Amino acid sequence: MSEHFFTCPYCWETISMLLDLSVEAQRYVEDCEVCCNPLQISYQVEADEVVDFGAAPLGQ
Numbered sequence: 001m002s003e004h005f006f007t008c009p010y011c012w013e014t015i016s017m018l019l020d021l022s023v024e025a026q027r028y029v030e031d032c033e034v035c036c037n038p039l040q041i042s043y044q045v046e047a048d049e050v051v052d053f054g055a056a057p058l059g060q
């Protein structure tokens with residue numbers, strides 16, 4: 001697992017999430033820990049590094 005920091009597109013707070021690097025690509029919905037709005041999380045893993053991380057408002 002790797003902790004990844006990013007800016008929430010709803011509240012603009014910097015938040016972090018633990019990402020599972022054992023899976024090549026993931027896409028799921030997780031609530032922001034600050035404002036509790038649903039975020040569409042998507043990312044890819046290459047050589048145990050997170051690439052193409054995205055956190056978008058749900059529905060966009």
Ligand SMILES: [Zn+2]
Nearest residue numbers: 008011032035
């Ligand atoms: Zn937020």
